[in-house]
Amino acid sequence: GQPVGGNVVNSESVTTTPARRTTKDFIFGHVIGEGSFSTVYLTKDIHSAKEYAIKVCEKRHIMREKKSEYVKREKDVLNILSSAQTPFFVKLYCTFQDAERLYFVLSYAKNGELLQYINKLGNFDISCTRFYAGEIILALEHLHRLGIIHRDLKPENILLDDKMHILITDFGSAKIVNSSVTQTKSVTTPETNGEVSSSEQEQQQRPTRRRNSFVGTAQYVSPELLTDKTAHFASDLWALGCIIYQMVSGLPPFRARTEYAIFQKIIKLEYEFPEGFDSDAQDLVQKLLVVNASERLGAQDTNGYPSVKNHPMFNGIDFENI
Structure with missing residues (x-):
C-alpha cells in the first residue's frame, strides 16, 4: 500500500481515496x-x-x-x-x-496500442500471435466470469504496458449481463447460452436508439449484432478470431469500401486466407468465425475457455505463467 493521508491514490481500492482529487x-x-x-x-x-x-x-x-x-x-x-x-x-x-x-x-499503458505494432511490423510471427491471443483469451475468461461482454474488442482497444503485456480498455459499449455475477458463476447459463437480447426494458431506457444502430466497430462486429441486435459472450470470441487473423496477415478479415459492404461480407462469412497463413492459426480462426454464435469454439464451455486454450495453435503456451 501507500502512505495514508495526503492526496495519494490508494492502490488497494477504487472507492477509498483519502481525499478528493482535483x-x-x-x-x-x-x-x-x-x-x-x-x-x-x-x-x-x-x-x-x-x-x-x-x-x-x-x-x-x-x-x-x-x-x-x-x-x-x-x-x-x-x-x-x-x-x-x-x-x-x-x-x-x-x-x-x-x-x-x-x-x-x-x-498508463506505456507501449500504446497493439494495432500500431501490427501496422509497424506488417504482421506478427506465430509465436508472437500465440502469446497475444493467449493473453486475450485469459482476459476474456476474467471478463465473462464477471458477467461482462466487451462488444468492441479490436487491436486499438488492446493496449500494452511497460512489459508488453495487454491492458484491454474502452468499455463504453460493454454489456453487464448480471451485475451480481460472482466469480464462480459459469460463463453461459444453459437456458440462454449467454445470450442477451436488447430487452424491452433497455429499449425503454434508450428510446432514442435507432433500429439500425449497433455497437462496436464495423470490421470486428459479429453477425448476431447485425442481424438480431443481440450480444453473446461468444461475440467477443468472434472478435478474437478477427484479431488473430489480423495479427497473422496484417489486415482484418472483412474488408470493403463502405460499412454496409463490410456488414454484408460478415453476414455471408465472406473472407479468405492469404497464401502462407499458419495452418493452426487458420484452423482456430475458422472455428471462431462461425455465423451461429453457439457453434463458435468455446461458446459451450461453462468455466473459462478450455476448448480454445487446448487448440493446437496454443501448443507450448503456459497459460498459468504467461
Whole structure:
C-alpha cells in the first residue's frame, strides 16, 4: 500500500481515496488518445511522481451526443474490474469532476496500442500471435466470469504496458449481463447460452436508439449484432478470431469500401486466407468465425475457455505463467 493521508491514490481500492482529487494533483503532459467526446492525457501525480493516463470527458459533448449512458457504463465496468483486481485490463484508480469535465484516472499503458505494432511490423510471427491471443483469451475468461461482454474488442482497444503485456480498455459499449455475477458463476447459463437480447426494458431506457444502430466497430462486429441486435459472450470470441487473423496477415478479415459492404461480407462469412497463413492459426480462426454464435469454439464451455486454450495453435503456451 501507500502512505495514508495526503492526496495519494490508494492502490488497494477504487472507492477509498483519502481525499478528493482535483486537476491540481497532477501535472498534465501530452495527449495520448482522442475519442469522440474525450481526450486522454499522460499525467504525473505530483505527490508520488507516478504516471497515469487521465481521460477527460467534456460534459457538454456528452450531453449533446447523448453519451451519458456510455460514460456511466464505462465507469461501472472499470469499477467491477478494478475491485476484482484482474490482470489484463486498464485499472481505474479514481474519478473526479469540475463544472465542465469528468476525469477518469487510469493506468498508463506505456507501449500504446497493439494495432500500431501490427501496422509497424506488417504482421506478427506465430509465436508472437500465440502469446497475444493467449493473453486475450485469459482476459476474456476474467471478463465473462464477471458477467461482462466487451462488444468492441479490436487491436486499438488492446493496449500494452511497460512489459508488453495487454491492458484491454474502452468499455463504453460493454454489456453487464448480471451485475451480481460472482466469480464462480459459469460463463453461459444453459437456458440462454449467454445470450442477451436488447430487452424491452433497455429499449425503454434508450428510446432514442435507432433500429439500425449497433455497437462496436464495423470490421470486428459479429453477425448476431447485425442481424438480431443481440450480444453473446461468444461475440467477443468472434472478435478474437478477427484479431488473430489480423495479427497473422496484417489486415482484418472483412474488408470493403463502405460499412454496409463490410456488414454484408460478415453476414455471408465472406473472407479468405492469404497464401502462407499458419495452418493452426487458420484452423482456430475458422472455428471462431462461425455465423451461429453457439457453434463458435468455446461458446459451450461453462468455466473459462478450455476448448480454445487446448487448440493446437496454443501448443507450448503456459497459460498459468504467461
